[in-house]
Amino acid sequence: MEEDSNPTTLGQYLEQGRKKAGLSLRQLAKAAGIPMSTVNHLLKDEIERPAAEHLQSIANVLELDMTDVFGFMGITPPSGLPGIAPYLRATTGLRGEDLNEATEQIQKIIDKYNDLPPDK
Structure with missing residues (x-):
């Protein structure tokens, strides 16, 4: 995938965010508090139902919009703020x-x- 191309999968979106942030796989895993093997599988689209906590941690580290993350998963996030x-x-x-x-x-x-x- 070219760095400036539009990602079509969740893994591509996360990988693009990782590259833009200038983080290695190891750095991203450490910052997100997730095993490197799990991050690697996520970025390669090898996890069918990723844990929301993992995605949120990665999105926070990479400063990605969770609405986009949900969109790549086919989930429409709720509107409004939490209670x-x-x-x-x-x-x-x-x-x-x-x-x-x-x-x-x-x-x-x-x-x-x-x-x-x-x-x-």
Whole structure:
């Protein structure tokens, strides 16, 4: 595949991103926290149902748009933003009672400011 060509598979898209980022296979695997053999199989389109976590890690390292990654997989991503709890769980690792408390506090702040008239 030529570097400037349009990728037609997920593996080609990821490989193009890796080359543009100037990373070796080993560097990409290390940065994504994924075994190099798994990254290699992904870039060669040898994994039929790749783990979403692996794709997200690679996309984050390569600064690729997850919407494009989903598109190459034939998945239409949901529109809109996640709710507060899933967002906090994914970005902070909060769980259980701590997650519930943080969600409630943030919702109170949102509610407070939603009641204010818009800025002019």
